[in-house]
Amino acid sequence: xxxxxxxxxxxxxxxxxxxxxxxxxxxxxxxxxxxxxxxxxxxxxxxxxxxxxxxxxxxxxxxxxxxxxxxxxxxxxxxxxxxxxxxxxxxxxxxxxxxxxxxxxxxxxxxxxxxxxxxxxxxxxxxxxxxxxxxxxxxxxxxxxxxxxxxxxxxxxxxxxxxxxxxxxxxxxxxxxxxxxxxxxxxxxxxxxxxxxxxxxxxxxxxxxxxxxxxxxxxxxxxxxxxxxxxxxxxxxxxxxxxxxxx
Amino acid sequence: xxxxxxxxxxxxxxxxxxxxxxxxxxxxxxxxxxxxxxxxxxxxxxxxxxxxxxxxxxxxxxxxxxxxxxxxxxxxxxxxxxxxxxxxxxxxxxxxxxxxxxxxxxxxxxxxxxxxxxxxxxxxxxxxxxxxxxxxxxxxxxxxxxxxxxxxxxxxxxxxxxxxxxxxxxxxxxxxxxxxxxxxxxxxx
Numbered sequence: 001x002x003x004x005x006x007x008x009x010x011x012x013x014x015x016x017x018x019x020x021x022x023x024x025x026x027x028x029x030x031x032x033x034x035x036x037x038x039x040x041x042x043x044x045x046x047x048x049x050x051x052x053x054x055x056x057x058x059x060x061x062x063x064x065x066x067x068x069x070x071x072x073x074x075x076x077x078x079x080x081x082x083x084x085x086x087x088x089x090x091x092x093x094x095x096x097x098x099x100x101x102x103x104x105x106x107x108x109x110x111x112x113x114x115x116x117x118x119x120x121x122x123x124x125x126x127x128x129x130x131x132x133x134x135x136x137x138x139x140x141x142x143x144x145x146x147x148x149x150x151x152x153x154x155x156x157x158x159x160x161x162x163x164x165x166x167x168x169x170x171x172x173x174x175x176x177x178x179x180x181x182x183x184x185x186x187x188x189x190x191x192x193x194x195x196x197x198x199x200x201x202x203x204x205x206x207x208x209x210x211x212x213x214x215x216x217x218x219x220x221x222x223x224x225x226x227x228x229x230x231x232x233x234x235x236x237x238x239x240x241x242x243x244x245x246x247x
Numbered sequence: 248x249x250x251x252x253x254x255x256x257x258x259x260x261x262x263x264x265x266x267x268x269x270x271x272x273x274x275x276x277x278x279x280x281x282x283x284x285x286x287x288x289x290x291x292x293x294x295x296x297x298x299x300x301x302x303x304x305x306x307x308x309x310x311x312x313x314x315x316x317x318x319x320x321x322x323x324x325x326x327x328x329x330x331x332x333x334x335x336x337x338x339x340x341x342x343x344x345x346x347x348x349x350x351x352x353x354x355x356x357x358x359x360x361x362x363x364x365x366x367x368x369x370x371x372x373x374x375x376x377x378x379x380x381x382x383x384x385x386x387x388x389x390x391x392x393x394x395x396x397x398x399x400x401x402x403x404x405x406x407x408x409x410x411x412x413x414x415x416x417x418x419x420x421x422x423x424x425x426x427x428x429x430x431x432x433x434x435x436x
Binding site: 004005006008009037040041043044045046047048049050051052053054057058060061062064065066068069070071072073074138169200232 | 258261263264266267268270271272274275278288289291292293295296299300303304305307308369370373374377387388391411412414415416418419421422425426
């Protein structure tokens with residue numbers, strides 16, 4: 001029997017009765033051409049269906065991606081500045097000189113070692129876990145952290161740590177909250193563990209371990225961790241200040 | 248399944264924490280790579296975000312299984328996206344130099360990543376060909392809505408029988424377009 005495109009669709013959409021389906025599948029076993037057509041239709045249908053579904057939820061995802069892209073690719077600064085104006089060579093030279101002077105001053109002794117930047121922590125409420133107590137606790141702790149209520153954040157993170165003692169995100173943000181509330185001993189222990197792990201916080205933890213050790217006057221340790229901060233790190237210049245202060 | 252499947256699941260679930268981790272882990276390397284190839288910082292951001300959106304679209308039905316490191320897959324998608332961008336504009340690609348920053352990705356991971364990227368490419372081609380199909384596009388898209396087909400047919404001013412026939416013919420046309428597309432052929436294993 002020669003099946004039409006309509007028949008193939010009816011088969012894929014489960015619209016054939018039992019007898020028709022059996023006959024169709026019988027032919028499908030031996031008819032390579034029909035197999036190919038069915039595979040093609042199935043692929044097209046699932047692809048289009050999937051992409052349609054994705055389009056519906058995409059705006060929600062973009063709300064998460066766009067700010068992160070701006071942060072990691074420095075688009076926010078350019079957008080704030082309005083249209084981009086190309087600099088001529090004189091301006092470029094002035095900008096270069098200004099940068100050199102700025103870098104020079106940043107590395108001078110006396111520059112605050114506490115001027116380091118701290119990123120906001122992402123809230124952790126995810127689709128489907130709006131009622132999960134850990135997710136809710138994490139979102140609350142993140143809010144306290146982002147509002148710079150560090151003493152309260154310490155308490156919130158410590159509660160979360162009881163349930164997830166090895167969670168790098170919790171330990172890292174607890175560590176920073178401890179540094180901010182000057183509990184350097186506990187902070188150092190947390191950051192030392194993070195430097196030995198494989199989390200995304202491993203590199204940044206070197207600086208905070210150095211900072212904590214410096215505040216505890218454990219200079220050898222501070223030196224060791226500060227030296228481990230890589231040149232590409234945004235904490236590199238602050239680590240240099242720690243090293244200068246130790247000397 | 249590779250352990251990095253968690254990043255695919257994170258995109259599907261809109262998990263802010265793990266999506267932040269994707270940026271923290273992979274954005275610096277990808278940015279450095281793209282800038283070294285002549286891409287602007289702005290374009291690098293667009294490429295990175297669009298690549299994540301493409302991966303999201305590919306995996307949104309929860310059937311996609313990652314069999315290589317996420318970084319290898321993301322790198323390949325970003326590379327192809329950037330290459331396509333350069334074809335559409337007058338942007339010059341810097342072609343000298345090796346992928347120094349990514350020498351840690353094993354060869355078998357690259358092969359697997361290529362398979363995933365090809366699947367993504369095939370699906371993108373289907374959607375772009377559908378986009379060019381005018382009335383057929385409307386018929387196909389409306390037929391996939393989760394509502395009674397009779398209702399959709401009536402809305403489109405067609406009898407149910409004609410709507411079904413039209414839809415099948417449109418799918419047939421799309422299948423032919425896809426089958427004969429040389430780019431699609433190059434992406435078939």
